[in-house]
Amino acid sequence: MTVRVRFAPSPTGYLHIGGARTALFNWMFARRHGGRFLLRIEDTDLKRTIPGAIENLMAALRWLGLDWDEGPDVGGPYGPYVQTERAPLYRQWARWLVEHDKAYQCFCTPAELEARRATQQAAGDLPGYDRRCRALTPEQVAEKEAAGLEYVIRFKMPIEGVTVVPDAIRGDITFDNSQITDFVLLKSNGLPTYHLAHVVDDHFMAITHIMRADEWINTAPLHVQIWQAFGWPMPVYAHLSLVLNPSGKGKLSKRTQAFREDGQEVLVQVEEFRQAGYLPQAVVNFLANVGWAFGEDREKFPIEEAIPRFELKSINPAPARLPYAKLDWLNGQYIQAMTPLELARAVKPFLDAAGYEVNPEALLTVIPSLSVRLKRLNEAVEFLRFLFDDRPLALTAADLTDKKLGADGGLAAYRQARDLVAAVEPYNLEQIEAGLRQLGERVSSNGKAGPFLGKLRLAITGQPVSPPLFESMLALGRQRVLGRLDEVIALMGKTP
RNA sequence: GCCCUCAUCGUCUAGGGGACCAGGACGUGGCCCUUUCAAGGCCAAAACCGGGGUUCGAAUCCCCGUGAGGGCACCA
Numbered sequence: 001m002t003v004r005v006r007f008a009p010s011p012t013g014y015l016h017i018g019g020a021r022t023a024l025f026n027w028m029f030a031r032r033h034g035g036r037f038l039l040r041i042e043d044t045d046l047k048r049t050i051p052g053a054i055e056n057l058m059a060a061l062r063w064l065g066l067d068w069d070e071g072p073d074v075g076g077p078y079g080p081y082v083q084t085e086r087a088p089l090y091r092q093w094a095r096w097l098v099e100h101d102k103a104y105q106c107f108c109t110p111a112e113l114e115a116r117r118a119t120q121q122a123a124g125d126l127p128g129y130d131r132r133c134r135a136l137t138p139e140q141v142a143e144k145e146a147a148g149l150e151y152v153i154r155f156k157m158p159i160e161g162v163t164v165v166p167d168a169i170r171g172d173i174t175f176d177n178s179q180i181t182d183f184v185l186l187k188s189n190g191l192p193t194y195h196l197a198h199v200v201d202d203h204f205m206a207i208t209h210i211m212r213a214d215e216w217i218n219t220a221p222l223h224v225q226i227w228q229a230f231g232w233p234m235p236v237y238a239h240l241s242l243v244l245n246p247s248g249k250g251k252l253s254k255r256t257q258a259f260r261e262d263g264q265e266v267l268v269q270v271e272e273f274r275q276a277g278y279l280p281q282a283v284v285n286f287l288a289n290v291g292w293a294f295g296e297d298r299e300k301f302p303i304e305e306a307i308p309r310f311e312l313k314s315i316n317p318a319p320a321r322l323p324y325a326k327l328d329w330l331n332g333q334y335i336q337a338m339t340p341l342e343l344a345r346a347v348k349p350f351l352d353a354a355g356y357e358v359n360p361e362a363l364l365t366v367i368p369s370l371s372v373r374l375k376r377l378n379e380a381v382e383f384l385r386f387l388f389d390d391r392p393l394a395l396t397a398a399d400l401t402d403k404k405l406g407a408d409g410g411l412a413a414y415r416q417a418r419d420l421v422a423a424v425e426p427y428n429l430e431q432i433e434a435g436l437r438q439l440g441e442r443v444s445s446n447g448k449a450g451p452f453l454g455k456l457r458l459a460i461t462g463q464p465v466s467p468p469l470f471e472s473m474l475a476l477g478r479q480r481v482l483g484r485l486d487e488v489i490a491l492m493g494k495t496p
Numbered sequence: 497g498c499c500c501u502c503a504u505c506g507u508c509u510a511g512g513g514g515a516c517c518a519g520g521a522c523g524u525g526g527c528c529c530u531u532u533c534a535a536g537g538c539c540a541a542a543a544c545c546g547g548g549g550u551u552c553g554a555a556u557c558c559c560c561g562u563g564a565g566g567g568c569a570c571c572a
Contacts, residue, residue, distance in 0.1 A: 008572095009572090010571080010572050012571080012572070042572065044571090044572080045571055045572065047571085048571065048572080106570090108570095109570095110569090110570065113569085113570085114569090117569085121497095126497080126498060126499090126568075127497095127498090127568055127569095128568065150570095152570050154570095170501075170502090173500070173501080174500095175499075175500075176499075179498075179499050179500090179568085180499095180568090181568080183569090184569080184570050186570085187570040188570060189570080191570090193569090193570070193571080193572085194571075194572050195572095197572095198572095213566095214500095214501070214502090214565085214566060214567095215566055215567070215572090216566095216567090216572090217500060217501065217566075217567075218499075218500055218501090218566070218567035218568070219567075219568095220500095239501085241501085241502075241565090242501095242502095242565065242566070244564090244565070246507090248507095248564075248565090249564090249565090250565080250566095251565075251566075286508095289508065289509075289521085290508065290509090291508090291509095292509095293508090293509055293510065293520095295510080296510095296520090297509095297510075297519070297520040297521075298520085298521090299508090299509090299520075299521045299522080300521090316508095316509075317501075317502065318501095318502050318503065318565095319501085319502065319503095319564080319565055319566085320507090320508065320509090321507065321508080322507090322508085323507050323508045323509095323521090323522065323523085324507090325507075325508095325522055325523055326507080326508065326521070326522045326523080327522095328522090329521085329522055329523085330522090332534090332535085336535075369534090371535085372534055372535040372536085373533065373534045373535075374534090375534095383533090436531095437531095440531085449531075450530075450531055451531080452531080453531035453532095454531040454532060455531080456531075457531050457532060458531090458532070461532090463532085463533095464532065464533080465532060465533045465534085466532070466533075467532095467533090468531065468532080468533095469531055469532090470531090
């Protein structure tokens with residue numbers, strides 16, 4: 001039997017990082033077993049559906065490299081893959097349940113239900129439907145229907161006994177049936193709730209394993225009962241642990257912002273990770289380490305290598321916060337592993353977005369120094385600002401002065417550096433470095449080039465943090481370097 | 497309130513009765529290297545929630561606490 005799994009998001013928001021992990025685990029499982037991974041859109045909540053969500057979901061999944069074998073866009077033998085397009089199917093099977101005494105029509109209005117819930121709550125009673133329509137006689141039902149009253153279809157949950165939910169990660173979970181009310185299967189607008197829709201779809205789409213988030217555990221007994229009512233073979237359920245807020249308080253939600261304990265906001269939507277300059281390989285690698293481990297004490301790995309090792313039984317059932325700091329480290333590792341050309345290409349869109357005109361040659365010059373420094377691609381913008389921004393340096397003479405550089409604090413040294421830059425031939429890394437290093441050693445009281453080169457780097461880039469001096473000079477070009485040195489000399493000359 | 501799940505360094509995890517005075521990674525601290533910032537190298541601090549059992553032996557199995565999370569919708 002071929003393994004068939006699905007990722008079934010509702011288009012009520014953009015793909016968030018927790019959802020991405022659920023998708024990843026399903027995808028890995030499918031790939032591990034040579035099975036099929038399908039994408040199904042669960043859009044039965046018309047009120048909460050937001051425009052553009054499906055496109056965002058698909059784009060995010062694609063960006064992560066989680067390709068689906070069947071889905072709304074690619075089709076497949078079990079379509080359609082959008083629930084609102086399958087509405088007649090759910091109605092048909094809801095009716096079947098009513099006809100077989102497994103479900104019933106309920107005419108209670110939302111207002112009535114809410115009022116009763118309020119009463120229950122006030123009395124400290126167990127909230128939940130009181131099942132009054134379950135006792136309706138066929139005549140009463142016919143009467144209400146004839147009167148044109150709207151109704152929903154509710155499942156006839158067994159009143160007594162227990163329901164066992166087999167879970168591939170947690171083992172059997174037993175629920176008292178008295179804890180579960182008669183849930184709505186079909187809403188009055190004719191669309192199904194999740195409970196009915198997922199069972200019908202997973203059956204007709206021949207799903208073999210359902211990997212979904214922990215939050216579904218409590219309704220799983222209902223789902224087990226629905227499978228049994230239909231008499232359909234039940235797929236394997238595996239409830240993945242929740243991804244918590246970084247603060248550890250509450251689950252990560254796609255609709256709320258998330259904060260760390262120190263109050264700093266963290267990214268939640270997959271799209272935000274892309275915009276912040278994270279690499280998809282890094283994000284996927286990162287996610288694979290939350291709730292699952294590669295083994296052999298290995299944290300960094302291409303996902304392809306993880307696939308053959310992926311097992312349901314090795315999934316950790318404990319809820320986890322996302323270790324965001326580790327993502328930064330991983331991303332940095334992946335950036336370091338890129339070739340200069342790859343990195344240049346990856347960084348370019350971020351520079352473009354900042355309005356920086358990229359001179360390919362200059363960019364390539366500083367790429368090697370970027371490689372070990374960047375944690376996120378978007379950091380290149382700040383780091384390379386000096387290359388694109390010729391505004392006068394926001395520095396004071398004091399910033400550029402060092403006692404070790406003589407009585408004038410270095411003014412003479414800068415003048416010599418200027419002459420050197422003007423004359424050096426050819427203008428390349430080796431020549432620039434040889435000349436300036438020699439100069440630095442000569443002008444510094446301790447005989448080391450360090451102090452002078454440090455100040456010179458600051459003078460030329462104007463940034464406390466930048467690529468190393470010589471690369472920066474090369475990328476800038478001789479004329480611009482001379483211009484900046486003139487600026488510095490003028491500045492220091494004014495305030496001796 | 498009721499029900500369900502979970503529980504190893506700050507965080508993510510390895511561990512599935514003796515191989516564990518508990519391993520790795522990130523982060524943190526120190527040192528080295530160094531023109532800034534990084535990267536890199538070396539070193540360090542840092543955990544089995546508590547209490548009972550079971551057993552010759554428990555991080556590993558059971559029970560009870562406690563804590564954290566989830567659920568109790570015509571939302572998914």
